[in-house]
Amino acid sequence: MNIPGPEPRTDGGVGAVASAGGLHTYQLQLHAEYGPVVRFQLPGAETAVSVADPVLLEATAHLDKRPERLFEFLAPLFETGNLQVMPADEHTPWRRLLLSVLAGRPSHERHFARFTTPATALADRLAEQAGREPVELQKDLTALSLRMICAYALGGDATDPDKVIAAFEEVLTAYLGKLYQVPVPGPQEERVGRAEEALAYLREVVDRVVLAHRSGSRTDRSDLIGALIEGGERPARIRDTVMVTMLAAHHTTGVAVSWTLHLLGQHPEAAERVAEELDRVLGDRAAPRYADLRHLTYLDMVLRESMRLFPPGPYGARETTEALVLGDYEIPAGTTVFHPFWAVHMNPDYWPEPQRFVPERFTPEEAAKRPRLAYIPFGLGPRSCEGAGLAMTEALAVLAVLLKRFRFRPAPGHEVTPIERFVLWAADDIRMIVSPRVPGVAARLDRADGSC
Structure with missing residues (x-):
């Protein structure tokens, strides 16, 4: 049976994606039709197939190959090969090592102050602006996100974190700007x-x-660089792994928190429930401890529902290495499969x-009624995001700090307007x-200003 879809276009699909406002909205339109x-x-991609049914997605969950052409723009960032498309035999042990750190409670707990301290500093700055001009949340929160992942990935050992953050933003602007054709000021030679x-x-x-870790014999398994050294990774691969970790997490937390605050601003009754829970769990403390997170149910x-409505990464892509049966359809080898x-x-x-x-x-009761792949903000299968648990920990920590001290209302x-910029961005913040x-x-404040 032929897979349904639009008629082929001479431009290879560029115009259809552009007119829809990006690939994420184009896929929404395609599946609706x-x-x-x-x-x-x-x-x-010579042939692309998008699958939006969680039951049918199960047949693609084993795929462990990413389409190389779609990730070519990232290749210059790495010296040991593009880590986004490394072969499965290399990827599996590398992923196992990353998960031993990024998904582990010891790592999250040990580094927790590296999330709450900069979040508190941002809250202090917001306190100075409170009640005056609107704040640009995405700008502030993505800067915070990058600051946190730099501290986490580098173990807090960067002597000039602000310079590291500025350098990483420079690199991201160059490579992601090229991908999304975002105008960047200055002559091209100067930008390069x-x-x-x-x-x-x-x-x-x-x-x-890395050298400081080696000379100090630091092999703490809760530390990313320490675990990579202990795992026997060569220096260039350690460097590339730190870079890809920063790349993957550079905006994720900030974007997720931004959309969550946006939605809470539109739903003050939910914001009130969050505030009451924070008061009950944290008491007089302005920031949570790691152990508090499991009580902030x-x-x-709220965070999960926000990431359902506005997933930071709006899609993933795999490539079939052999023919694949998908419901009534057979997908040939070499097909790009979109999640x-x-x-x-x-x-619906x-x-x-x-x-x-x-x-x-x-x-828990509602979640148990759905197929397991009905909710996939961090992807699925062997190429899903290794840092999913870390991202959730960061986001909950930041939200707890901000919502304990402030109310957020729409300007x-x-x-x-959501747009695609590697993550699901807002066009004008x-x-x-x-x-x-x-x-x-x-509750009394909300009733007083008429927002309920």
């Missing part, structure tokens, strides 16, 4: 020179940190009224009014 399995054109200089500086910083549900996270999360067969913000979808007249909250009187 053609059903759960869609064939479409995409530059960099700045990016190369920044990349060389980052590699030098990581090398210094409603905040966790459209956003379209899966909007599937598994998410009634999918556009509504309903954190209670994530109670009047500001329209928030997410601008919100920030005001201090007094623990225990959130």
